[in-house]
Amino acid sequence: MSLQILELVLVTIFSAATPLVIAAIGELVTERAGVLNLGVEGMMITGAAAGFAVAILTGSSALGVLGGMAAGVALSSLFGVLVIFLAANQVATGLALTILGTGLSGLIGAGFIGLKREATAHLSIPLLSDLPLVGKLLFGQDFFVYAGWALVVAVAWFLTKSRAGLTLRAVGENHASAHALGIPVRRIRFLAVLFGGACSGLAGAYLSLAYTPFWAPGMTGGRGWIALALVVFASWRPVRAFAGALLFGGATVLQLHAQAASLGVPGQLLTAVPYLATIIALVVLSLRRRRGSVAPASLGLSFVPER
Amino acid sequence: MTSPTPAGAPALIAMRGIVKRFGEFTANAGIDLDIVAGEAHALLGENGAGKSTLVKILYGLLEPTEGEIRLDGRPICFEDPEAARAAGIGMVFQHFSLFDNLTVAENIALVLPRGEKLAGLGARIEAVTKRYGLKLEANRPVWTLSAGERQRIEIARCLLQDPKLIVLDEPTSVLTPQEAETLFATLDVLRAEGRAILYISHRLEEVRRLCNRATVLRAGRVVATCDPREQSARALAAMMVGSHIVDVRAKPADAAGPERLRVEQLSLPAEDMHGVCLVDVSMQVRAGEVFGLAGIAGNGQDELFAALSGERLAAQSGAVRIDGISVGRDNITLRRQYGAAFVPEERNGHAAAPDFTLSQNVILSRHATGGVTSGAFVDLPAARALARDIIKDFDVRASGADPAARTLSGGNLQKFLVGREISRNPSVLVLNQPTWGVDASASAAIRQLLIDLARQGSAVLVISQDLDELFEISDRMAVIHDGRVSQALIARNTTREEIGLLMGGADMTKAIHAH
Numbered sequence: 001m002s003l004q005i006l007e008l009v010l011v012t013i014f015s016a017a018t019p020l021v022i023a024a025i026g027e028l029v030t031e032r033a034g035v036l037n038l039g040v041e042g043m044m045i046t047g048a049a050a051g052f053a054v055a056i057l058t059g060s061s062a063l064g065v066l067g068g069m070a071a072g073v074a075l076s077s078l079f080g081v082l083v084i085f086l087a088a089n090q091v092a093t094g095l096a097l098t099i100l101g102t103g104l105s106g107l108i109g110a111g112f113i114g115l116k117r118e119a120t121a122h123l124s125i126p127l128l129s130d131l132p133l134v135g136k137l138l139f140g141q142d143f144f145v146y147a148g149w150a151l152v153v154a155v156a157w158f159l160t161k162s163r164a165g166l167t168l169r170a171v172g173e174n175h176a177s178a179h180a181l182g183i184p185v186r187r188i189r190f191l192a193v194l195f196g197g198a199c200s201g202l203a204g205a206y207l208s209l210a211y212t213p214f215w216a217p218g219m220t221g222g223r224g225w226i227a228l229a230l231v232v233f234a235s236w237r238p239v240r241a242f243a244g245a246l247l248f249g250g251a252t253v254l255q256l257h258a259q260a261a262s263l264g265v266p267g268q269l270l271t272a273v274p275y276l277a278t279i280i281a282l283v284v285l286s287l288r289r290r291r292g293s294v295a296p297a298s299l300g301l302s303f304v305p306e307r
Numbered sequence: 308m309t310s311p312t313p314a315g316a317p318a319l320i321a322m323r324g325i326v327k328r329f330g331e332f333t334a335n336a337g338i339d340l341d342i343v344a345g346e347a348h349a350l351l352g353e354n355g356a357g358k359s360t361l362v363k364i365l366y367g368l369l370e371p372t373e374g375e376i377r378l379d380g381r382p383i384c385f386e387d388p389e390a391a392r393a394a395g396i397g398m399v400f401q402h403f404s405l406f407d408n409l410t411v412a413e414n415i416a417l418v419l420p421r422g423e424k425l426a427g428l429g430a431r432i433e434a435v436t437k438r439y440g441l442k443l444e445a446n447r448p449v450w451t452l453s454a455g456e457r458q459r460i461e462i463a464r465c466l467l468q469d470p471k472l473i474v475l476d477e478p479t480s481v482l483t484p485q486e487a488e489t490l491f492a493t494l495d496v497l498r499a500e501g502r503a504i505l506y507i508s509h510r511l512e513e514v515r516r517l518c519n520r521a522t523v524l525r526a527g528r529v530v531a532t533c534d535p536r537e538q539s540a541r542a543l544a545a546m547m548v549g550s551h552i553v554d555v556r557a558k559p560a561d562a563a564g565p566e567r568l569r570v571e572q573l574s575l576p577a578e579d580m581h582g583v584c585l586v587d588v589s590m591q592v593r594a595g596e597v598f599g600l601a602g603i604a605g606n607g608q609d610e611l612f613a614a615l616s617g618e619r620l621a622a623q624s625g626a627v628r629i630d631g632i633s634v635g636r637d638n639i640t641l642r643r644q645y646g647a648a649f650v651p652e653e654r655n656g657h658a659a660a661p662d663f664t665l666s667q668n669v670i671l672s673r674h675a676t677g678g679v680t681s682g683a684f685v686d687l688p689a690a691r692a693l694a695r696d697i698i699k700d701f702d703v704r705a706s707g708a709d710p711a712a713r714t715l716s717g718g719n720l721q722k723f724l725v726g727r728e729i730s731r732n733p734s735v736l737v738l739n740q741p742t743w744g745v746d747a748s749a750s751a752a753i754r755q756l757l758i759d760l761a762r763q764g765s766a767v768l769v770i771s772q773d774l775d776e777l778f779e780i781s782d783r784m785a786v787i788h789d790g791r792v793s794q795a796l797i798a799r800n801t802t803r804e805e806i807g808l809l810m811g812g813a814d815m816t817k818a819i820h821a822h
Contacts, residue, residue: 163416167417169406170406170413170417173407173409174405174406174407176404177404177405177406178406178417179368180368180404181388181404182367182368182388182389182390182391182392182418183417184387294408297407297408
């Protein structure tokens with residue numbers, strides 16, 4: 001019995017962590033290339049609205065997922081053109097992107113409020129999915145959870161082992177040197193931004209198609225910002241981002257249980273716990289690393305080649 | 308060394324009528340350059356003569372506005388550096404094009420042609436480094452390496468692609484004399500293998516030792532081609548500048564008076580991961596002397612300058628004294644009021660605000676000592692008059708009455724900034740790399756100013772990477788290495804070799820006792 005409860009808690013932690021994992025991995029790749037995109041929240045919520053709308057209109061979750069990703073890519077390409085090719089300020093443009101995305105999601109989702117869909121299917125393998133404790137965790141999740149895991153592994157491999165990943169890191173580390181070596185700095189950055197957009201859109205689609213299968217304005221609830229913080233928290237390493245997302249997912253689930261147990265603490269305070277945990281973790285980490293950060297050295301800087 | 312290139316030898320590279328314009332500005336105004344296999348060809352010229360632009364065109368980084376490049380007689384046009392590398396042109400950059408947080412092997416892997424396997428790279432790196440005597444550890448991150456080691460990465464990176472021509476841009480500016488010798492030995496091997504070398508340097512003695520042909524650029528044009536071994540360094544300098552350079556008049560020896568700047572057991576933690584911490588720095592600069600502090604960039608010069616100027620405070624107030632007053636915990640304004648003046652390394656952005664006019668830049672440092680403010684207000688007419696005087700007295704060439712600082716050339720802005728501090732007759736003047744990137748005639752003028760100031764009884768501390776400069780003007784010298792400062796040596800009793808050993812981190816006490 002208690003084993004079942006533990007399994008349930010673990011499964012909910014992994015679900016709560018999934019949108020953070022996906023969005024953080026996308027932003028991590030973007031930042032490793034030297035671009036700071038603060039518009040994650042905006043791309044995520046637009047992905048949620050677009051994903052849900054497409055799924056309702058076509059009746060297909062798969063198309064919904066693609067719709068969510070397409071929305072993220074569209075917004076990020078706008079961001080990319082502005083900051084990479086027109087050298088606009090990345091911080092200001094990223095904040096504007098969040099505002100734009102929030103507004104756009106309201107527009108897209110306006111006709112779909114109150115509609116409901118079935119959540120996307122979970123994997124079910126006879127025997128394996130029924131294993132105690134780990135059955136549901138490993139073999140009974142939905143598509144998004146596995147996509148998140150695959151992203152972590154693939155991006156970790158890409159960044160450390162592949163030639164393209166090395167080039168991407170070089171661009172984020174020192175764009176002037178990279179340019180001097182003939183690496184197409186702006187093209188690589190643009191691709192990294194698009195990847196980040198696709199991930200944010202996917203994370204948003206998870207929320208509206210699987211986590212809570214309906215559309216509600218503001219349903220991302222600041223998860224885009226948490227994902228941004230996670231990238232720093234993880235010192236730009238994919239596996240650490242995954243661990244950080246689980247930590248945050250755990251805090252979210254625990255506060256729900258604490259509220260259910262009615263501890264006499266105001267609910268709003270408990271809701272704030274995961275966010276407070278993020279801030280505290282970030283402060284502790286940066287205190288420990290006082291002698292310098294491991295941020296990509298060209299992060300947030302515009303690059304304009306002479307020719 | 309081989310004999311000068313026979314006139315009829317077929318050119319490996321032939322650049323014809325290269326013109327490059329940036330908007331209104333013409334960086335290259337029709338340059339012809341031939342490079343023959345197996346030769347060491349020097350490209351000489353002042354800052355802004357168009358050397359860097361020309362080699363960037365050769366390496367595919369810039370597109371020429373007009374002109375033609377032939378490789379082995381065939382016209383070529385490089386889209387990007389990768390195409391240039393594939394054609395056999397390698398480049399070692401002045402400001403290294405390396406990535407601090409990547410390892411040596413990763414840095415090298417970045418320039419391999421697309422599609423080439425990374426597997427086996429380690430073995431190839433080892434083979435090349437062994438063959439040319441380039442000591443390297445493949446798995447070290449670059450930020451832990453010295454300038455000499457970093458340059459070896461660049462050279463190894465070049466050699467892995469078996470280049471026909473290697474371009475080196477100011478390769479010795481960051482090396483100790485000993486490291487430079489190692490580089491020259493490697494270059495001699497490369498030449499013997501029939502590779503051509505295009506060597507850009509402002510160090511004329513090196514050029515005379517290494518190169519068999521020199522092309523001299525001035526204002527974007529070729530003004531002379533010669534065999535540098537047959538010319539004196541003086542004659543080469545005159546070709547570069549187009550006029551005679553005045554010698555700096557030495558000051559009478561040892562007129563040193565009382566101590567005016569004292570640094571005592573100054574320690575300062577590093578500010579960031581790649582920074583340097585100062586350890587127990589002690590030195591004294593006396594009235595009437597120019598004290599030279601040599602060292603390779605990044606050994607604590609910037610940290611020491613910040614601690615002296617008050618941009619960073621020492622732990623103990625007695626760690627820095629100006630005319631006997633403990634100022635280690637005082638800010639820069641107070642230190643200025645005690646008579647000190649400071650000229651930092653970075654002209655645009657540290658010593659001067661680039662978009663401010665010269666008179667506004669005068670206020671930036673002179674507000675501390677009066678004359679340009681009245682109460683809470685700035686006295687603009689007084690500041691303008693002062694800027695005018697500095698422009699006149701220090702021979703600053705500026706367009707307009709009160710132009711923005713960024714419109715001045717490096718040499719003229721530096722003369723203005725040095726003049727801004729000297730004109731109030733400081734008791735102590737501290738300068739960091741005062742002639743870095745400054746043309747030869749402005750450099751000579753600035754050195755003269757420093758000597759004259761010391762002769763009037765001020766204490767002058769010059770932090771510089773340029774050993775020639777320090778030997779020219781210093782009475783005493785010390786070396787900063789890894790945040791520690793050596794004992795002071797009498798400049799005329801020491802040698803470049805001794806200073807070079809200290810710059811490379813030789814045991815300081817040993818080197819001095821051996822003396």
